[in-house]
Amino acid sequence: MPRRIDHLIICVRDLAQAELNLRSLGFTLTPTGVHPFGTSNHLAMFGNNFLELLAVTDAAAVPAAAPGRFSFAAHNQNFLATAEGMSMLAWHSADAHADAARFAANGMGAYAPYDFGRDAVLPSGGTARVSFRSPSPPTPPCPGSLSSPANSVIRRNCSGNRTTSATPTAPWAWLRS
């Protein structure tokens, strides 16, 4: 079965201004989500995928990339050094770790998996713990990144399921399950 697109990441310098601009285009956005690695976001959720507006909001918290270790925040920070725009594409993964192993076997990159979680504000006003596991990105011949799906993340977590995410070897390609 063809792999689904999970979400697109639009990397911006001023998250508050970008939120206003996207709302003027007709998008309904989630409240601000804050990541523990220095980025924040708003999501425009659709049926099977979503757009993620992302900014670096705490540069001091951005972990540096290292050999074998993909840094989502550092990738987007570097992207912003030259322009705003779509910095990553996230594909869905039913089994992030299995995909990561397959990517490595196919020479598509081998990054260490990572996990993170945050408390997301629900439409009802309550909160739910949102967590990811991400085996890293594959290495394609292009820049940017493929990443994890946000709307499905929240939905799955609201329904009590844990989400997992894997990153293949393209700094612009990412997977999430």
Added chain:
Amino acid sequence: MSAPEPVAHRAFLERMTETTAELAPGRLTVGGTGDRITVLSALETARRLPGLAVDGSPRFCAARLAVADLDAAKRALKNNGVDFQVTDGVLLIPPAASHGLALEFVEQGTL
């Protein structure tokens, strides 16, 4: 996406999407309906998205989204003072209005 040589991305994208690429001069397409990725050469990108700056390196240029009512989308954008153009049923919002990524709205069912 725009890339100097779309076909150079074939192997990676086929493995990633688990689909077979469709090739045409200056164009490579992978993925199914709703999950399609098209990689265009600089020349084809310029034809598809006139005025878009293409510097020669691979990059994401535009995203196409299905909307339930394209006329309602047009009205909402006009009311909000957003610049857009409509060509052959595709409503295009230039990248300057959407933080570097051009957005194309099409009527649901025409993706």
